[in-house]
Amino acid sequence: MNLMSNQSSNEFPLDWLRQTSPYINTHRGKTFVIWLSGASLNHDNFLHLVHDLTLLSHLGVRLILVHGMRPQIDSELAKEGIAPEFIERKASNQPETGQNSVRITEPAILPALRSALGKVRCQFESAFSKGLPNTPMSGAQVTLCSGNFVVARPYGVRAGIDYGHTGEVRKIRANTINKLLDLGLVVLLSPVGYSPTGELFNLHSEDVATQAAIKLGAEKLIFLHDKAKDITDGLTREISAKSPISQQTLPIELDPLKFVIGNSLNACRHGVKRCHIVSSQQDGALLKELFTRDGSGLLIDSGNYDTIRLATTRDVTGIKALIQPLIDEGILRDRSLQDLEREIHCFFIAEREGSVIGCASLTQFGLQAELGCLAVDPDFRASGKASEIVQHLIKEAKHRQCHTLFALTTRSGDWFQEQGFTPDHLDQLPPEHSFTSSNLNRGSKLFTLTLN
Numbered sequence: 001m002n003l004m005s006n007q008s009s010n011e012f013p014l015d016w017l018r019q020t021s022p023y024i025n026t027h028r029g030k031t032f033v034i035w036l037s038g039a040s041l042n043h044d045n046f047l048h049l050v051h052d053l054t055l056l057s058h059l060g061v062r063l064i065l066v067h068g069m070r071p072q073i074d075s076e077l078a079k080e081g082i083a084p085e086f087i088e089r090k091a092s093n094q095p096e097t098g099q100n101s102v103r104i105t106e107p108a109i110l111p112a113l114r115s116a117l118g119k120v121r122c123q124f125e126s127a128f129s130k131g132l133p134n135t136p137m138s139g140a141q142v143t144l145c146s147g148n149f150v151v152a153r154p155y156g157v158r159a160g161i162d163y164g165h166t167g168e169v170r171k172i173r174a175n176t177i178n179k180l181l182d183l184g185l186v187v188l189l190s191p192v193g194y195s196p197t198g199e200l201f202n203l204h205s206e207d208v209a210t211q212a213a214i215k216l217g218a219e220k221l222i223f224l225h226d227k228a229k230d231i232t233d234g235l236t237r238e239i240s241a242k243s244p245i246s247q248q249t250l251p252i253e254l255d256p257l258k259f260v261i262g263n264s265l266n267a268c269r270h271g272v273k274r275c276h277i278v279s280s281q282q283d284g285a286l287l288k289e290l291f292t293r294d295g296s297g298l299l300i301d302s303g304n305y306d307t308i309r310l311a312t313t314r315d316v317t318g319i320k321a322l323i324q325p326l327i328d329e330g331i332l333r334d335r336s337l338q339d340l341e342r343e344i345h346c347f348f349i350a351e352r353e354g355s356v357i358g359c360a361s362l363t364q365f366g367l368q369a370e371l372g373c374l375a376v377d378p379d380f381r382a383s384g385k386a387s388e389i390v391q392h393l394i395k396e397a398k399h400r401q402c403h404t405l406f407a408l409t410t411r412s413g414d415w416f417q418e419q420g421f422t423p424d425h426l427d428q429l430p431p432e433h434s435f436t437s438s439n440l441n442r443g444s445k446l447f448t449l450t451l452n
């Protein structure tokens, strides 16, 4: 991971640390459901993942972890000399959820299931309990909590095959989970559930994660996947749940991820804002996805109307297309693609069906913040969109303890006054603000809003 790209490794990563603050503010108090494949628990990177999850919890993210355990069950079965039995699922036109095969869970394999479950839970509890000095876990207090939070129903008999104790998610006890998250606990969900008769069922962990994210109204569902490490620049990095996607139209490089993509699309279509598929094997991939503008994995966006969110580098071309006609008209200051890439962590966008329809930047100068580059696509004007963006930025500026928000504009002074801003003298600009000669030539005027 190259989080310190502009500095030598022995320098303190000051710039990077500062650039993460908008992301820290955005993520604080939000609910993330994070799935870890069974294979990732056996990988060397598992302990790094635990460190990064601990950091997220300390930054105020409400965490629900969901683990797979297919290899763990297989290894318990191998000890008993029992061959695992799976039924392949037929290819369908729509991206499917779960995995490409379903285990037949006969009563004889329940002891192996229980044994794998106990061992995996112990592995988690032990990893989150480490706190030796001089390790990233030093002084860290994260309490994991697991229990009977998932109600299951049998998968039943299909095409004449009895799947035994294989089940499906029937209900997630979301209220209970929310109360535990309120207490600051990290909730661990396993791929098992109990029926109202108390029977144990073996579930697809991907489905448990997806249903938990939907029922809890999670901000993000993140799949830490062992096959995601090859998603690099140049390949598909973003999919909108609003676009018509079928198993056939998925780019070939995403084939190994098609089932988790199916789960992600399902989650987005049921209210989860964003899903991410990130490598479970690359050290730091999760933090890079959440705290850098470039990210590291595949993003599946709900494409929901009226989303206002922090921009990422994936939005640079959309922002440029939106502001270029206004730059050409002299309404907005010129910003090249490189400028936008450099400043992207300051930008917020309004998004509709995956397109940038509005944008604005928020740049902090101590207790003051500048609202800049406000623009709304002409097709979406006069419907309150700019007002909505400004309200979002006011909230964000207050969240960052700013007491004043200001804007420089050549033609929209009246509009800013209607939003509650008042004209001000340019000498009220913060000293560190570079009011460039290009701004002087443009005759920009200053408008300020006191935040309370």
Ligand SMILES: CC(C)(COP(=O)(O)OP(=O)(O)OC[C@H]1O[C@@H](n2cnc3c(N)ncnc32)[C@H](O)[C@@H]1OP(=O)(O)O)[C@@H](O)C(=O)NCCC(=O)NCCS
Pocket: 326, 331, 332, 371, 372, 373, 374, 375, 376, 377, 380, 381, 382, 383, 384, 385, 386, 387, 388, 407, 408, 409, 410, 411, 412, 413, 414, 415
């Ligand atoms: C200014 C701008 C962001 C407003 O976007 P919007 O989404 O249409 O704004 P809202 O829907 O919240 O407000 C619309 C109202 O503001 C009025 N309005 C729009 N631009 C205005 C301007 N420059 N001066 C005064 N009023 C303006 C509209 O006529 C409309 O009024 P109405 O409701 O009485 O019809 C948009 O016109 C734009 O992108 N302009 C070019 C870029 C710009 O000037 N940015 C500001 C400099 S940072």
